[in-house]
Every structure is written in structure tokens, then in C-alpha cells.
Amino acid sequence: MMKIFLIGFMGCGKSTMGKKLAVKLGYEFIDLDHQIEKSLDTTIAAYFSTHGEAAFRKLESETLKNFDYPANAVVATGGGAPCFFDNMEWMNANGLSVYIEMSAAALAKRLEGGKEKRPLLRDLNEAQMIEFIESKLLERDVFYKRALVTVNGISLTADAMRAMILSRQ
Numbered sequence: 001m002m003k004i005f006l007i008g009f010m011g012c013g014k015s016t017m018g019k020k021l022a023v024k025l026g027y028e029f030i031d032l033d034h035q036i037e038k039s040l041d042t043t044i045a046a047y048f049s050t051h052g053e054a055a056f057r058k059l060e061s062e063t064l065k066n067f068d069y070p071a072n073a074v075v076a077t078g079g080g081a082p083c084f085f086d087n088m089e090w091m092n093a094n095g096l097s098v099y100i101e102m103s104a105a106a107l108a109k110r111l112e113g114g115k116e117k118r119p120l121l122r123d124l125n126e127a128q129m130i131e132f133i134e135s136k137l138l139e140r141d142v143f144y145k146r147a148l149v150t151v152n153g154i155s156l157t158a159d160a161m162r163a164m165i166l167s168r169q
């Protein structure tokens with residue numbers, strides 16, 4: 001039984017690489033944000049604007065801890081998940097956490113086209129984006145650094161992730 005939790009800032013590739021890694025490992029892929037949207041029958045952006053971030057964080061933590069995981073799974077978490085409640089400790093106690101690390105500048109480039117579905121970014125202009133990412137990354141890095149494995153998100157491949165993970169088992 002193995003659960004791999006992918007963590008890292010918005011845009012580092014948790015959802016994209018998670019799907020590919022799951023195929024490589026023959027594990028199931030679970031995107032916690034998609035699970036939350038499915039259970040709410042609305043988007044995270046819409047939920048944020050009607051209920052606020054605190055309500056979302058509660059729901060996120062409950063989904064993370066109470067999801068009926070298959071035996072072997074690659075789990076893409078949301079970028080804020082490790083930074084609230086005891087979520088990071090829970091992940092480390094229940095699986096292998098993998099931090100996909102990237103610089104603020106590289107993240108800003110990646111996120112240019114993906115702002116709309118991310119409520120924390122959608123209202124920011126280009127200058128505000130880089131400023132926000134820099135300060136938020138600094139604040140969150142202390143949580144991300146508790147991951148059991150760290151990989152660099154630039155030119156990351158599913159094969160490289162697989163090799164890194166298998167070497168830890």
C-alpha cells in the first residue's frame with residue numbers, strides 16, 4: 001500500500017505530473033481539488049468567493065484526511081494544503097510526500113495562462129503576481145520543506161520522479 005502526496009506551489013505541476021507519474025507506477029491518480037469540486041458540485045473559485053478561504057481550508061483538510069484512497073495512489077494536493085492545520089504531518093504519517101520545488105520567477109511564467117481558475121491569483125496583474133508568488137512562497141516554503149522527497153520542477157519528467165520515489169521505498 002502506497003500513497004504519494006505531491007506538494008508545492010500553484011503551477012509547479014502537481015496535477016500534470018501526478019497524472020503521468022500514476023500511469024508510470026500503475027497507481028491510481030487522485031487530484032484533491034477535483035474531488036472537492038466534485039463533492040461541492042461547483043468550482044473552487046466559486047466556493048472561495050461565496051464562502052471564503054477559511055471554509056475552503058477546512059474542507060480541503062477534511063477531504064485530504066477522509067478520502068477513501070485506493071491501495072496505491074498518486075495524490076495531487078492543492079498548493080496551500082500542506083500549510084494549514086496538521087495536514088503536512090498527516091501526509092508524512094500516511095504516505096510519501098514529494099515537494100516539486102520551483103523558483104518564484106519560473107512559477108510566475110507557468111501561471112500566466114492559468115490565473116482564472118486560481119482564486120488567489122485571478123485578480124492580480126503581472127507585477128502583483130510576481131510579488132505575491134515571492135512572498136507566499138517564502139511563507140509556505142517552511143511547510144513544503146518538510147516533504148520527505150524534494151524534486152526540481154524544471155524539466156521534470158515522470159521517469160525521473162518514478163526513479164526518485166522507488167529509491168525511497
Ligand SMILES: Nc1ncnc2c1ncn2[C@@H]1O[C@H](COP(=O)(O)OP(=O)(O)O)[C@@H](O)[C@H]1O
Binds near residue numbers: 015
Ligand atoms: N513538468 C512540466 N513542464 C512544463 N510545463 C508544465 C510541467 N508541469 C506542469 N506544467 C504546466 O504548468 C501549468 C500548471 O500545471 P499544474 O499541473 O496545473 O500545476 P499545479 O497542479 O501544481 O498547480 C500547466 O499549464 C501545465 O501544463
Ligand SMILES: O=C(O)C1=C[C@@H](OP(=O)(O)O)[C@@H](O)[C@H](O)C1
Binds near residue numbers: 009014079118
Ligand atoms: O495554493 C493555493 O492556496 C491553492 C492552490 C490550488 O491548487 P493548485 O496548487 O493545484 O493550483 C487550489 O487548491 C486553490 O486555488 C488554492
Ligand SMILES: [Mg+2]
Binds near residue numbers: 015033
Ligand atoms: Mg493542481
